Every structure is written in structure tokens, then in C-alpha cells.
Amino acid sequence: MQICRALLKHGSSNFSLTILEYCEPEKCLIREKHYWDLFKPEYNIAQDPTAPMYGRNHSEESKTKISDAMTGKNHSEESKTKISDAMKGKAKPEGSGRPSQQIEVTDIKKNITTYYDSIREAARVLNIHKSVIDNYFSRNQTKPYKGKYTFIKTKQN
Numbered sequence: 317m318q319i320c321r322a323l324l325k326h327g328s329s330n331f332s333l334t335i336l337e338y339c340e341p342e343k344c345l346i347r348e349k350h351y352w353d354l355f356k357p358e359y360n361i362a363q364d365p366t367a368p369m370y371g372r373n374h375s376e377e378s379k380t381k382i383s384d385a386m387t388g389k390n391h392s393e394e395s396k397t398k399i400s401d402a403m404k405g406k407a408k409p410e411g412s413g414r415p416s417q418q419i420e421v422t423d424i425k426k427n428i429t430t431y432y433d434s435i436r437e438a439a440r441v442l443n444i445h446k447s448v449i450d451n452y453f454s455r456n457q458t459k460p461y462k463g464k465y466t467f468i469k470t471k472q473n
Contacts, residue, residue: 431470435450
């Protein structure tokens, strides 16, 4: 858009296109970086050809479009299971995040108790947001959630 606006403002006769070098395709990014550093072109918005978004931000309009595209959409249960299975057994890098909190969920209407390796896993299976369970614990609730589920933190392995 910068070049387009400049062409409209100044006229195409005030611009030129020059081929600086012919090179093998696998060397294009290296050579582009070389000429970028050499000439500091005014209209090249990518500051680094190997990372074209470096130093740039999405406009508010773009952010809204991206957000709207995902609003109301969720992974299918099959996708969630595949993602979960792919992540199982993979250790988090040392120092990242907190360890998962294992919990016990009791369906008081059906008198069924199920154990989950994490709050997130329980929330996914119960089709509720993780924050519901987090809030249950942070508020020290004992009354069943929606009159149906009770949650108890269990000891870590």
C-alpha cells in the first residue's frame, strides 16, 4: 500500500525498477538482506526478509477480523482428543508454567466419581470453562456446581 500511495501521489515516472543481481532461489533471502542493509529502502516494509512481520503490528482492523473469524468456533472433540494425545507424555520445559492440578470430580446426581490429570482436562470433558473450576477452588466452594458436580483437588504424584 505504501508503494501504491506513493505512485499515485508522485507518478510512476518518478520511480524506477532495477534488477541488482541474479542469484539462485535458495540465496534470495540472504541477498535481499544484504541489499536491505546496503540501501535501507524507504518502501520495503519488511525489515528482515527472513522474518517479514518483525517490527510490524497488525492494525486494529486486522486484529478485529482475525478475532471475528475465530469467535464462536471451537475444536471438535476429535481434534481436542488428537491434540491432547499428541501432548501426553511430553514434559514441559523446565521452569515453564505450573504443574497440572489433579482433581476429583463427582457427579452427585449419577453418583460417579472421575479423576482427571488436570483442571483443563476436566473442564474440557465436562464442557465448561476452566475458570469455572478455578473459581470453585479459589472461592472455597462446597456447594455442587450447577447442583451437579463437586470438585476436590487431589495430591500430586
